[in-house]
Amino acid sequence: MGERLRPRGRPGLPGALSGGVGCAYHVRYAIRTVAGQIIGSIGLHPRIGAGGLEVGYWVRTSATRHGHATHAAALVTAAALRVDGVTHAEIRHDRANQISERIPRRLGYRHVETVTRDRDAPGESGTAFHWRMAVEDYPGSVAARLVAAETGRPEQRSAFAPP
Numbered sequence: 001m002g003e004r005l006r007p008r009g010r011p012g013l014p015g016a017l018s019g020g021v022g023c024a025y026h027v028r029y030a031i032r033t034v035a036g037q038i039i040g041s042i043g044l045h046p047r048i049g050a051g052g053l054e055v056g057y058w059v060r061t062s063a064t065r066h067g068h069a070t071h072a073a074a075l076v077t078a079a080a081l082r083v084d085g086v087t088h089a090e091i092r093h094d095r096a097n098q099i100s101e102r103i104p105r106r107l108g109y110r111h112v113e114t115v116t117r118d119r120d121a122p123g124e125s126g127t128a129f130h131w132r133m134a135v136e137d138y139p140g141s142v143a144a145r146l147v148a149a150e151t152g153r154p155e156q157r158s159a160f161a162p163p
């Protein structure tokens with residue numbers, strides 16, 4: 001595993017996630033090493049219907065294969081599931097993106113849907129896989145275990161609980 005990661009900014013929820021009903025904004029975190037270098041980004045996107053937040057991510061090529069995306073996705077999954085009104089997080093990827101697929105698989109997301117969609121890039125297949133982490137599935141998941149290891153406490157639902 002590479003360097004430990006920390007979410008950008010203070011260790012509390014970002015404004016759009018801090019409370020209220022659901023999430024009205026797209027929220028993006030920088031993924032930084034503890035040395036402060038930005039190596040990627042991860043976001044939560046309210047664009048998959050009621051109760052859902054989509055997790056999207058990228059990591060710069062020079063920093064891949066150190067577990068950064070997997071750890072960051074675990075952390076933001078925990079944050080997403082703590083938002084009032086949110087019942088599930090989803091990761092969606094083109095079927096051809098087998099590297100991206102490994103992340104929801106590893107974290108304990110369940111494959112819930114295979115859909116056809118427009119190709120956004122030449123390498124895409126036009127088929128997308130949708131993976132879901134429901135609130136009730138999170139406590140026993142690998143994602144929860146990674147979050148507990150990252151935050152140093154047996155957190156069940158939130159990576160970024162306010163003090």
Ligand SMILES: CC(C)(COP(=O)(O)OP(=O)(O)OC[C@H]1O[C@@H](n2cnc3c(N)ncnc32)[C@H](O)[C@@H]1OP(=O)(O)O)[C@@H](O)C(=O)NCCC(=O)NCCS
Pocket residue numbers: 057058059060063064065066067068069070071092093094097099100102103106
């Ligand atoms: C997908 C992406 C975010 C993965 O980032 P990462 O930090 O390297 O991911 P991790 O290190 O957590 O690795 C996740 C899994 O992919 C594997 N993996 C990562 N890069 C790989 C590569 N180049 N070849 C083969 N496997 C690879 C890892 O071994 C790991 O598998 P495992 O859990 O079975 O051991 C990164 O490759 C990326 O930014 N790709 C372009 C953008 C993108 O596709 N975003 C997702 C859109 S849905």
